Amino acid sequence: MAFVELRDVHKHFGRNHVLRGVDLDVELHQVICLIGASGCGKSTLLRCINALEEIDGGVITVDGDRVSGPGIDVDAVRAHVGIVFQSFNLFPHLTALENVALAPRKVRRMSTREATSTARELLARVGLVDKADQYPDHLSGGQQQRVAIIRALAMSPRLLLLDEITSALDPELVAEVLDLVRELATDGMTMVLATHEMNFAREVASKICFMHQGTIHEEGPPEVIFSNPEKERTAGFLARIIAAGRL
Amino acid sequence: MPDSAPAPADGTVRRFGRVRNFRLPAIVATVVFPFTGVVALVHSLRSSRRTAAGDIEGGRLAGARARDWCWYSLGYGLFVYFIGFVVLLFTIRDAALIKVYFDDVMFDGSAWRSLLKGFWINIQVFLWAEVIVLPWALLVAVVRQLPGRACAPIRWVAIAYCDSFRALPAILAIFIINYGFQEARLPLLENLSSKQYAILALVLVYGAYVSEVYRAGIESIHPSQVAAARSLGLSYGQTMRHVVIPPAVRRMTPALMNDFIGLQKDTALLSTIGVLELLSRARFLNNSQATFTGYTMAAMLFFALTIPLTRMVDYLQRRAARVDQAPGDEDDLAIAMPLQPVG
Numbered sequence: 334m335a336f337v338e339l340r341d342v343h344k345h346f347g348r349n350h351v352l353r354g355v356d357l358d359v360e361l362h363q364v365i366c367l368i369g370a371s372g373c374g375k376s377t378l379l380r381c382i383n384a385l386e387e388i389d390g391g392v393i394t395v396d397g398d399r400v401s402g403p404g405i406d407v408d409a410v411r412a413h414v415g416i417v418f419q420s421f422n423l424f425p426h427l428t429a430l431e432n433v434a435l436a437p438r439k440v441r442r443m444s445t446r447e448a449t450s451t452a453r454e455l456l457a458r459v460g461l462v463d464k465a466d467q468y469p470d471h472l473s474g475g476q477q478q479r480v481a482i483i484r485a486l487a488m489s490p491r492l493l494l495l496d497e498i499t500s501a502l503d504p505e506l507v508a509e510v511l512d513l514v515r516e517l518a519t520d521g522m523t524m525v526l527a528t529h530e531m532n533f534a535r536e537v538a539s540k541i542c543f544m545h546q547g548t549i550h551e552e553g554p555p556e557v558i559f560s561n562p563e564k565e566r567t568a569g570f571l572a573r574i575i576a577a578g579r580l
Numbered sequence: 581m582p583d584s585a586p587a588p589a590d591g592t593v594r595r596f597g598r599v600r601n602f603r604l605p606a607i608v609a610t611v612v613f614p615f616t617g618v619v620a621l622v623h624s625l626r627s628s629r630r631t632a633a634g635d636i637e638g639g640r641l642a643g644a645r646a647r648d649w650c651w652y653s654l655g656y657g658l659f660v661y662f663i664g665f666v667v668l669l670f671t672i673r674d675a676a677l678i679k680v681y682f683d684d685v686m687f688d689g690s691a692w693r694s695l696l697k698g699f700w701i702n703i704q705v706f707l708w709a710e711v712i713v714l715p716w717a718l719l720v721a722v723v724r725q726l727p728g729r730a731c732a733p734i735r736w737v738a739i740a741y742c743d744s745f746r747a748l749p750a751i752l753a754i755f756i757i758n759y760g761f762q763e764a765r766l767p768l769l770e771n772l773s774s775k776q777y778a779i780l781a782l783v784l785v786y787g788a789y790v791s792e793v794y795r796a797g798i799e800s801i802h803p804s805q806v807a808a809a810r811s812l813g814l815s816y817g818q819t820m821r822h823v824v825i826p827p828a829v830r831r832m833t834p835a836l837m838n839d840f841i842g843l844q845k846d847t848a849l850l851s852t853i854g855v856l857e858l859l860s861r862a863r864f865l866n867n868s869q870a871t872f873t874g875y876t877m878a879a880m881l882f883f884a885l886t887i888p889l890t891r892m893v894d895y896l897q898r899r900a901a902r903v904d905q906a907p908g909d910e911d912d913l914a915i916a917m918p919l920q921p922v923g
Contacts, residue, residue, distance in 0.1 A: 335726060385809055412813030422808035424829045435822060470699035481808075 334398055335399035336361040336523060337382070337400030337492060342557040343390035344377055344547075351377045354391070359492075359525060364518045366534035366555075367527040369544035370570060373463035376419075378544070379494040381523035382525065383416045395492060399578075412440050415485030419501050421477040423469040427458065429480045430465040433487045440488065455483040459513055479513055486517075493517070530580040531571075535559050543567045599639040601627035609650050611656030616864040620649035683716060685873040690819050691865055695874065698861035699881050702847040705857070709782040709847075710840055716787045721794035738791075745788035750781070757781040758853045778850045788841045793839060796826055797832030812869065834897040841886055841893070849884075858882075 335358035344352040351374050359365050360570075367375040372580060380386040382393060384400055384407040390393065393401040400410045414422045423432050433452035438444045443451070456462045469477050478498055499507045511533050518524065518537045528534050534541060534555065541558040543551045551564045559580070562568045574580045594820030606624040607619030615771065623646035670677045686690050723731075723738040759776040761769055772780075801824045811821040849860040857880050867875030 380807075385807055385811055407810075408813045408815050411811050416811045418804065418808065420804060422804045424805065424808070424823055424827075426830065436814060439818050439822060440813040484812070 334397060335359055336363075337525075338394045339378075339382070339391065340393075341391040342378070342381060342388050342393060342401075343380055344374075344386060344388050348494075351472070351547055352388070355547070355549055357542065357552075359523060360539075361412065361523055362521040363523060363539040364537050365525045366538040366541050367544055368529070368531065368534060368541060368570075369550075373544040374547045375544055376496050379416060379496050379525060379527055381416050381514045382492070384410045385416070408440070412436075412488055413490055414492045414494065415479070415488055415490035416496065417481050417485050417498050420495040421469070421474070421481045421501070423477055423481055423484070425469050425514055428466050428468055429461065429472065432469070432480055433484045434515065436484070437487050448474060452487060455487055459483055473500045473506060475509045478506075478510045482513055482517075484509070488530065491523065493522055495524060495528070497527050497529065499528070499530060506528075529579070531559070533572055545569065545570075599631045599636060599643055600647075601625075601631070601639070601643045602650055603628070604835060605650040606646050609653035609657075609754045613653045613660070616649055616653040616656055620646045620653060623649060629922050666820060680872050681876045683871055683873045685865065685869060686869045686877065688702040691869075691874065692877065694861050694865070695877055695881065697859060698858040700857055701775065701850070701855060701857040702844070703885075705779055705782070705838075705847045706844045707849060708779050709843055712783045713778070713787050713790050713843070716783060717790035718794055718825075720787060720791035721798060724791070724795060725798055727816070741790055742788045745785050747794075748785060750785045751849050751852060753785045754778050754849055754853060757784070757893065774855050775850065777852060778855065782846060786839060786846075789839050790836060790844075793835045794828070796835070797828035800831055801828055836891050837889060837893045837896070841889055844886060844889075845882065850912075 337357070337359035339355050339357040342352050342355040343350070355374075355378060357365070357378075367378065369375055377386060381388050382395075382400070384405065388401050389562060391398060391401070393413060395410070398403065400414070423429075427435065430449065430452050431456060434445070434448040437448040438445060441448075447540070448553070453462060453465060456465050459482075461479060461483045462478060464472060464476060464480075469480070469514060473481065482495075482498070498514075499510050502510065506532070511530065512524070514533075515537055526534075536555075538555045540552055541555050543558065543564075545564070545566050551558065551567045553563075557573065558567065564570060572580065601624045602620070603624050604619065606620040610621045611617070623642045627639045627642035627646060630636075630642060694722065722739050723734055724742070726735060729881065754777075757780055758774050761772070761777055761780075762774075764770075798820075805823055805827075808818055809823040810816075847857065848859040850857045851863065854860075858881060862874035862878040865871055
């Protein structure tokens with residue numbers, strides 16, 4: 334049994350059938366990259382795994398435990414599955430350090446001192462310890478996103494979901510965020526990321542999943558998907574990416 | 581491209597070179613408010629003269645100055661006429677208004693002492709009411725926001741409370757609660773003073789208003805903030821307590837202060853149920869010494885309390901507009917990003 338399993342996952346927003354039967358296996362320490370055009374359901378899929386959205390059909394399991402359906406303790410699920418958003422979503426009234434320490438204190442019931450020192454260690458790891466007492470609006474986009482990533486890491490998640498985390502960044506700030514993700518991949522963090530950074534996906538992914546109209550249309554190792562896709566739609570999508578100079 | 585187009589003899593130049601000398605506004609300004617209007621007119625004339633001599637740049641400059649001085653004439657003119665009107669109002673009929681509003685009682689220490697004693701009651705009432713309103717309104721606002729079908733009944737109760745007490749004039753609420761509760765002699769509530777009943781009434785009326793302020797503040801927090809907090813495993817309550825309410829409170833402080841200013845002024849309504857507060861005592865002065873000045877003095881006390889507060893609200897509003905750029909969705913970011921210092 335895979336570490337994360339999605340079986341026939343469906344999700345509607347009103348009449349809009351966003352996920353139309355998604356099947357996905359994620360093994361421990363794998364990095365899965367979801368690619369596909371905007372609106373194909375990448376973000377929704379990630380939000381479903383984190384239980385931010387309730388699914389309408391199918392089953393999601395993490396480490397053998399169901400994380401979907403009635404009676405699930407969503408807070409317990411989320412404490413083990415971290416997510417990082419496109420627009421950072423740092424808490425503007427808290428400093429970088431407080432942003433990172435909030436959930437360990439309130440959810441893990443760590444003492445303030447312990448949570449603070451852990452948060453400081455994490456900030457030091459990403460080179461932001463001197464920004465610990467700054468508020469988010471005094472940080473650059475890349476710094477904010479790195480704080481958002483370690484805010485998720487502070488809960489020691491077993492699975493990390495990254496939802497187009499570089500899409501809102503200025504081009505020159507993308508590298509510092511991707512470096513951090515690359516480091517996490519090297520350390521063996523299990524991750525599912527939706528991304529438009531094809532070169533990065535090719536480099537770090539164990540498996541690429543091309544999503545189209547709410548399903549995983551084609552999946553495979555990056556060297557196959559990027560150089561020799563089987564399906565016509567995958568090839569078309571990649572051709573457009575290449576035409577845009579992004580691959 | 582010709583390096584200098586010759587100016588037509590009549591002083592008008594077409595298209596970009598056209599010089600506007602603002603003659604008509606300058607003449608109006610000179611007639612209506614000559615102190616600055618005449619300066620506008622001088623510049624206007626100079627503009628035409630230079631233009632006629634072929635100095636288009638100089639003509640444009642003088643024209644711009646003429647326009648500036650026309651605006652000065654408008655602003656300063658209106659100000660002077662307004663002050664003049666007020667002075668006139670107070671001096672006609674042998675300064676009758678001044679005699680009514682500012683007679684000798686103004687210098688009577690015992691009158692001031694009496695009024696201040698009354699004002700102290702107003703202050704007590706609004707301080708108590710404000711201290712109680714803050715948590716009460718927060719409770720109402722949070723109940724109104726509770727999610728899910730299960731909480732629908734208590735949501736309805738909160739909505740019904742807000743709607744009815746916002747519809748009720750404060751003076752009527754004070755009458756109903758004061759006289760009604762005195763008459764009904766309910767357990768626990770029977771031996772309260774009129775002052776305490778009035779505090780209760782003001783809390784109920786202003787609680788309804790303030791809960792709307794809280795609600796607007798809570799709704800102004802972007803849903804992505806809630807998503808971020810919940811995704812970390814924080815419960816609904818923890819999310820409200822640590823992520824939603826603190827920035828919401830900061831954002832709504834100006835609106836909250838506005839409601840409190842209204843509350844402070846409404847403490848004068850206690851005079852209608854026989855509490856010896858400021859207005860009652862001013863009326864007492866009016867009756868006993870046949871002077872209207874007590875009301876002026878009461879007004880001055882309210883000024884002294886409320887005007888600094890309204891200035892502070894303005895200041896807070898400006899500051900909130902300046903610093904309040906929480907990163908929300910991408911649209912917000914597009915605006916907020918260039919303002920952020922990078923480094």
